[in-house]
Amino acid sequence: MALNVAEVAPETVRQAPTRRRRAGGPGARRPVLAHTFLVLLVLYFALPLWWLVVGSTKNINGLFAGSGGPLWFDDEFHLFDNVAQLFTQGGGLYWRWLGNSFLYAFSGGIGATVLSILAGYGFAKYRFRGRNLLFAAVLGSVMVPMTALVIPTFMLLAQMELTNTIWAVILPSLLSPFGVYLMRVYTQEAVPDELLDAARVDGAGDLRTFFNVALPLLRPAIVTVLLLSTVATWNNYFLPLAVLSDTRLLPVTVGLGQWQAQSQSGAAGSQLWNLVVTGALISIIPLIISFLSLQKYWQGGLSLGSLK
Amino acid sequence: MSQTLSVEGAAPPARPTTPAPRRRNAPGGVARARQRFGWLFVAPFLVVFVTFLIVPLVYAFWMSLHTKTLALGERFTGFDNYAQAFSDPQFLQGVGFVIRFSLVLIPVQMLVSLAVALVLDALTDRLAKFARLMIFVPYAIPVVIGAMMWGFLYSPRFGPMADIFGLVGLDAPVMLSPDNVFAGLLNVVTWQWAGYYMIIIYAALRGIDPSIYEAARIDGATNTQIALRIKVPMISSALVLILVFALIGTLQFFTEPQILRSVAAGSIDAAFTPNLYAFTLAFSYSQFNYASAISFALGVVVFAGSYLFLFLTRKKSGLS
Secondary structure (H helix, E strand, O other): OHHHHHHHHHHHHHHHHHHHHHHOOOOOOOOHHHHHHHHHHHHHHHHHHHHHHHHOOOOHHHHHHOOOOOOOOOOOOOHHHHHHHHHHHHHOHHHHHHHHHHHHHHHHHHHHHHHHHHHHHHHHHOOOOOHHHHHHHHHHHOOOOOHHHHHHHHHHHHHOOOOOOOHHHHHHHOOOHHHHHHHHHHHHHHOOHHHHHHHHHOOOOHHHHHHHHHHHHOHHHHHHHHHHHHHHHHHOOHHHHHHOOOHHHOOHHHHHHHHHHHHHHOOHHHOOHHHHHHHHHHHHHHHHHHHHHOHHHHHHHHHHHHHO | OHHHHHHHHHOHHHOOOOHHHHHHHOOHHHHHHHHOHHHHHHHHHHHHHHHHHHHHHHHHHHHHOEEEEOOOEEEEOOOHHHHHHOOOHHHHHHHHHHHHHHHHHHHHHHHHHHHHHHHHHHOOOHHHHHHHHHHHHHHHOOHHHHHHHHHHHHOOOOOOHHHHHHHOOOOOOOOOOOOOHHHHHHHHHHHHHHHHHHHHHHHHHHOOOOHHHHHHHHOOOOHHHHHHHHHHHHOHHHHHHHHHHHHHHHHOOOHHHHHHHOOOOOOOOOOOOHHHHHHHHHHOOOOHHHHHHHHHHHHHHHHHHHHHHHHHHHHHHOOO
């Protein structure tokens, strides 16, 4: 923690007083210490993002030796130039990466969610043979480190001749034991057996009962699992790094990683620092928006996993 | 990846619940036929589960028991690859690093997230709400981008470190030099994950019945006493859970060192962590058999370690 504070400290000298005054409403004497602590933390956690926002308005020269320093804007404003250059660099490669990320994240996320809903419902509401054993296996798999699976998955995909195709990323992303667990727990609580029995008495088959009675009750959990699995796929780095070699198939995380490595080792002409910074900023905007707008869902989901 | 893990601490007690009574009421034949529909619902997931979890694991184990050479082709060599791994100084160096890293990282991360959660739980104003979101935001950012941003911030060429340390009259440390790379990575990981752990602890704190605090206050307890003697013990299961996530995550350490490698000239080598080593062996040297052995060994160690830890803490602290 000492390390964190040290990095942030100079910032707070400027900002802390205004914050404190605003919080100092009626009877707010005591939390001054707590508020100072929070402001310091906010500055620390926001520092890299602030740098990214500022950095995206600079060209390469500005990044190295801008008039405003690393944490403030320069006299020149190059954000739009950078965005324009993202369209021309490699024939708009960046936007292709971003599109790939959307494709992988949504197909992997939606697929994983559908499988989780079905399996969670099956585990929660049916007492078929081998259910407990199977569910124990699913739970145990949650502790298998996913990175340990990457290399064997790569070898397997190579034998199926699927490496370097979009399927190499999408198919393994369908696996979400946590989603199954979450859906099972939620289904048990949100879908009463009596309701299902009543539907059956009325002559609805098992599938109809599921679609018309159970599914609407599961909506909050569905949004949670969808958000978490989509984001997990979007953020995945090891798997696409291992299974893809065609630059045009990369998701934005791996693509930017390549540009960064290239800029570091390359000669002045091949340096793309301004694109790495602007590209990184653009790529995190959809994530931040979806997390902020779907707050109540993921907060519920995270605590469900830990409290239950 | 990490949210995947939140299950375990909690899972076992949730198992036997609803369906038992219904079955007793239902007439045997029809009911049993209907229960088979359960398989239908589980089947699609099961296909993926077997294809992308069971088969890769078995395949990795099989690969790890074989060795491929130009002269002899692929042949069975038993546990030779494992014997080689555990006498391979590069592998052992990586293992040593992740263990040392976990020993420092986990306490730091838990203290930070616990302290923040306790403060946020005690305050209800707008600043607290805003702080909660801001501290969580790094979790929504891909690890790759997080590592890159810190790589920029650390850079002596275009980072602000010189300015920040200059203000207090110090020379900026080179955060990715061999001496400082440990602290440099510690900071990146704490920044990325503390908010996520904070939210889990915060949710657990919110779940405590506030009448307990009132009772304590009547008995003359101070706020600090309430925090340390009531709140912390009551959320111990959430803390155990976080410890396990952090452990599993750290032992798999890969993305941050991989990204920062290109920036940290020489401080991070190809065997910096076991995962990085396995990746390099597989994709730079095509030693898939040996890489499989390392992956599989890592997987077994993480799995067994977290299982054992949960088992022990459950018995000891009477967690449900």
